[in-house]
Amino acid sequence: MINTDVVIVGAGPTGLFCAHQLGIIGLKCEIVDNLDKIGGQCIELYPDKPIYDIPAIPECTGEELTNNLIEQIKPFNFNFHLNDRVQELKNENEKWIVKTLNGKEFLTPNIVIAGGVGSFEPRKFPTKSADQFDGKSVLYSVKDKTIFKDKSVVIFGGGDSALDWAIELSKTSKVTLIHRRDEFRGAQSSVDKVKELQKQNKIELLTKYSIKDVKGNGNLESVEIKHDDGNNKEIKADYVLGFFGLIMQLGPILDWGLNIDKKTIPVNTENFETNKKGIFAIGDICTYPGKLKLILSGFHEGALAARGCFKYARPDEKYRFEFTTASNTIKDRLGLKE
Amino acid sequence: MFPHTCPFFLINYINPMAKIKYIEHDGKEHEIEVANGLTVMEGAVQNGIPGIDADCGGSMACATCHVYVKEDWFSKLPDKEMGEDDMLDQAFEPKSNSRLSCQLTVSDELNGLIVHLPEKQI
Ligand SMILES: Cc1cc2nc3c(=O)[nH]c(=O)nc-3n(C[C@H](O)[C@H](O)[C@H](O)COP(=O)(O)OP(=O)(O)OC[C@H]3O[C@@H](n4cnc5c(N)ncnc54)[C@H](O)[C@@H]3O)c2cc1C
Ligand code: FES
Secondary structure, eight states: OEEOSEEEEOOSHHHHHHHHHHHHTTOOEEEEOSSSSSSHHHHHTOTTSEEOOBTTBSOEEHHHHHHHHHHHHGGGTOEEEOSOOEEEEEEETTEEEEEETTSOEEEESEEEEOOTTSEEEEOOOSOGGGGGGBTTTEESSOSOGGGGTTSEEEEEOSSHHHHHHHHHHTTTSEEEEEESSSOOOSOHHHHHHHHHHHHTTSEEEEESEEEEEEEEESEEEEEEEEETTSOEEEEEOSEEEEOOOEEEEOGGGGGSOOOOBTTBEEOOTTTOBOSSTTEEEOGGGEEOTTOOOOHHHHHHHHHHHHHHHHHHHSTTSOOOOOOTTTOHHHHHHTTOOO | OOGGGOHHHHHHHHSOEEEEEEEOTTSOEEEEEEETTSBHHHHHHHTTOTTOOOTTTTSSSSOOSEEEEOHHHHTTSOOOOTTHHHHHTTSSSOOTTEEEGGGOBOOGGGTTEEEEOOSOOO
16 A cells, blocks of 8 residues: 555646646645656647647747656656556545555545546447457457467458557468558558558458447357448458547546546535545536636646645645745755755 | 628627537537537537537547538538647548548638537447
8 A cells, every 4th residue: 555645546647747746836646647657638638739729839849848848747756546547435434545546555645636527548449349348358458469379360440559469460370451441541661561461361451340349148249330331241260350530538536526527527626626525626527606627727736736735635734825936845845056 | 781780690790609509419409509619529519519629628638529511511611730630640530531620610611510529429
C-alpha cells in the first residue's frame, strides 16, 4: 500500500499542472493513467497540432505542451503509474483506498479526478459474437506475437497498427487484412509494402468489407464479413485482431458514487470538490455553470483543487498563500538554492 | 405581401434555420430547427437528442458524432474534408453512407436533412 497526500487520476495537462500546484504547496502525489504515455488528449489525439491559446505561449504543439508540463514538475519527483487504470475507491477512516486494475493500492485523504472524457480504451468489434472470444482469440493489441506462428490471422483496420502487424505477422502466419474502404490512413510506405506482399501472395487484402459475425464453438473458427455491395464471405481464422483506434470511456468512474451529469462530474467552484468529501474533479471531466473545456481552465481548476487537498492532507496546519517569486520554502521545494 | 411584418419571415431573416430530422436507432424521430452556421452535431447536443456523444467537442478527433445519411441526401452534402474518413474508420459500425455530424454545417441547403443515428457511439 502506497501512502500519499493525493492520488491524481489522469495524466493529461490538467492532472500534470495540478501535480505542480501540489508540489508547490508541499504535498506529495501519485499519478495514474491507463495510457502508456503522459499527456492525455494532447499526446494521444493531437501531438503535432499547434495550440494557440495557452496563456503566454503564442504557439506550441500538444507534445511540446506535455513535455513542458513534465519538465515543470520534475523537481518534485512524483511517481507515474502508466498503463494502469484506477478501478475502485473505498472509504476508510476518513481516507480513501484507491485500487488499480493492475492491483496497486494507495491510501490517501484526497483524490483528484482529472480523467478528461474518460480513459482511452481500444474500440472493439461491434458484433456481440466477438465478446465471447475477447482476450483469447479476438484481440485489440499484441502482447506476444509468437502465439500467431503458423496460424490464420485476420486483421481489421486501416491505420498504422493494422498495417504494421499485417506486415510483421505475414512472416510467420497466414494473414488476411480487411478494411472498410480502399484508402488507408497509415503511412504510405506501409501501404506500399502491404500491396507488395499482396502481389507475392503473402497477405490477402480485402477492402470495402466489414465484420458481420464471429463463429466458433468454444474455439474461434471463422469470421464472416460483408462487402459494401451486400455480399458476404467467410474466412477461416484462428485469431482476429481489431485496430480501430481508441475511444474514451468513463468506465469505472461511473461506479464511484459521484453525481454524474452528461458524462461530467458537477463540482463547486471554490475548491472543485465533488459530492464526496476528499474527491475533487478538474479539467474536461468537471462541470459547473460557465465551464469551458479548455486547457487553461483546467490549470486554474487544478490550482484551486490543490489548495482544497491541503485541508485534508494537513488538517493541523494552516495553508499559507505564497508567491513562487518570493518564497524561500517554495524555492527549496523546487530544488533551487539561494 | 408585407414580408417585414410577417413574424415567420422575420424570425427567418434574423436567424435563418434549417429543419433537421434525427432518427434514433430504435426509430424514434426528432425534428428540430437548427440555426444556420451550427453543425448538425451541435444541433443534437444543444437540444438534448440522445445518440450523439461528441466526446471531442467537434474537433474531428473522436468519431462519436457519427451518423448515417440516406443516399439521396448523402450525394448532396459537401464533400468530406481530409481526415474525416480516417476518423470514420474508427467509428462504431461505419458504412459507405457514414458522416461525422460535427463536420456538417447547417445552411439553407441542408433544410430537410434526415440523419440516422447508429446503435451506439462507443
Ligand atoms: C483535436 C483537439 C484539439 C484541441 N485543441 C485545444 C486547444 O487549442 N486549446 C485548448 O485549450 N484545448 C484544446 N483541446 C481540448 C484539450 O485537449 C482538453 O481540454 C484537455 O486535454 C483536457 O485535459 P484533461 O487533463 O482534463 O483531460 P485529458 O487530456 O482527456 O486526460 C485525461 C487522462 O485521464 C486518463 N484516465 C481517465 N480515467 C482514468 C482512470 N480511471 N484511470 C486512469 N487513467 C484515467 C485518460 O487515459 C487520459 O489520459 C483540444 C482537444 C482535441 C481533441
Ligand atoms: S465530435 Fe468528435 S469527431 Fe465529431
